[in-house]
Amino acid sequence: MFLFTTVLISGNLIIYSNDCSMRKRTALGFIFLYYSYKLLLSFRILHLFIVIVFLQDIHKILFQYFGYSQFRPLQEEIISSVLNGKDTLALLPTGGGKSLCFHVPGLAMDGLCIVVSPLIALMKDQVERLREKGVSAFSIHSGLSFNEIDVILDRCIYDQVKFLYLAPERLSSDLLIQRVKKMKVNLLAVDEAHCISQWGYDFRPSYLEIAAFRHVIGDSVPVMALTATSTPEVTQDIQDKLEFKKPNVISKSFKRDNLSFSCFKEENKERKILQILKNVPGTAIIYVRNRKKTEALAGFLNKNKISASFYHAGLDYSSRSKNQDLWISNKVRVMVATNAFGMGIDKPDVRTVVHYDFPENPENYYQEAGRAGRDGKRCYAVLLFNDKDIEDLEAKIESNFPSAEIIKRVYQALANFYKLAVGSSQFISFDFDMEAFIKTYKLPKIQSYYALKRLEQEGMIQMNEAYYNPSKIFISTDKTRLYEYQLRNPEDDVFIKSILRIYGGEVFSNYVNIRETEIANYIHKSQMDVTRKLSFLDQKGLLVYEKQKDKPQIEFVMPRMDASVLPLDYKDLAKRKELYKAKVDAMVEYATNSNKCRSLMLLEYFGEKNSEKCGLCDVCLKEKKEEVKDNIEVELSGKIIEKLNGGPISPENLVFSFSSIEKENVLKVLRRLVDSGMLVYLDDGNLSLAKNT
Known part of the structure; x- marks a missing residue:
């Protein structure tokens, strides 16, 4: 019996034997090397084949589910990275298509993709969009009852779900931990990944549970972290906190070549907004800080014949959806909103984003401003402020x-x-x-x-x-018992059949959103009658009725x-206060600066140190005007000196000889030439060249 030890280094096989002659060792070594090489080659071909198949699949998935013929920059690289099992941090600016980066590999691989997100509204929006495309997706958050969560987790275990969205607070739930061990998880996606970093602007302690959760689902499952805004410290901290096996950051420059940044110190902001909207046609978002201001400013714009709607977290679901749809469909030009608006909104033709109130940090500002011009066309981000805004923020x-x-x-x-x-x-x-x-x-x-x-x-x-x-129902009893109940209770039979006709058989396997008004119209009863009947059937144990919460x-x-x-954690509270102050200071410096390219300031904040001036912001445009003005003055100076070469001339005649140029501009250049000593006044009041000129 031969004892072999094999070491594979860079595709080369080295063989050692402890119990044979040199000749036998050499012969056996060559034979073993030959077949090992063929085996290794076959594995490499197989790996190449798998990669090619995956690449073919992701393009097919992209078109089949999302209707796109090609990926945006870096999307394919990010997707390929996780398909190869690598932990990946994707830094893409707002509008860069982050959700697609985990939707496509989640669909390409067998099993379930778990998505961690802190925003319930965004989770709900993405789940609805996936379902519209025929993809099984669910979310678990604090708006759900225990029974709803129980049903969703069971469906995940039995491979009936492709995407499960979780609020980070749920990761430590015993119920989830026990159930997830039975699930076939293919990818863990962490959206808004900056929330895991204490250096970030929106730190959430619950995000720190993700590392432990990784061990529960299996260390072989890759993690994809995604964020639109991340400083170098936060980028490193995300990878450390998520326990990346190897550093792996795929990032796109934060620079937006089509976005012009401007800051204006204004006391009458409403008048300035009217001027902006008059000068820049197209769709706009105006961000304000409080709910009352959204309604007041929208009303002001409508009175000035600019169609506007408003959006804030205090509106009921139907009002928010209605106002949002009006704006997305271009039936309303301007959306006045708090920062609750915009996450996940896919509207590429926004031409202007105006901040009526002062943002608290550059991260929020850049993300919100970045909702302009996702179609790549020229767009504008305008920040309005005054001294009181800065005092209030501080x-x-x-x-x-x-x-x-x-x-x-x-x-x-x-x-x-x-x-x-x-x-x-x-x-x-x-x-x-x-x-x-x-x-x-x-x-x-x-x-x-x-x-x-x-x-x-x-x-x-x-x-x-x-x-x-919204209200939900789930038929918790089996079909046989329900049928027997209907036979015994004909007065409820029509009602139950109506529910099944409206919402289908899904009510037997999952909680389904309902509208009591829809059922009432169908059976020609009042909404109160429907609510009473659903509550009665819930008490009977035939179904579960989760009534809409309006608070x-x-x-x-x-x-x-x-x-x-x-x-x-008192030390952490003190540290977070200092961090908040530093971000406020950075925002104030950005707004009050009048000498440095605004795009450069933002890029440097996010760690991009070698960028060029944008040429589009108010500072760059002012600088260009000054350069043009300087060139004109230099040219005019030369022409004045040329005229005075023929002898002294009175200032009045000099000004008159440049009739195509404004008098004040000619006099200004004359004063500069006199101050510099190039021209002198003679005793008779005429101007002459200095003797050394």
């Missing part, structure tokens, strides 16, 4: 970071508000009325709001103030704790 540094005492007080009040015992209520959602909450416990409004935000960042609660969940929701992600020993 004041927010203190108000946005309440003391530990305020945070604990708000947490205790929250527990009292819902009468929660210590250790209870994990993953339980409640309707939340901020005004009633503050009034009941006599809390400071602004500090309380940011205290809740801090509690959310600490991973203790989650607020879903922008989410309005913001708050959820205890962790079991309710004793407020006096709330585990707050």
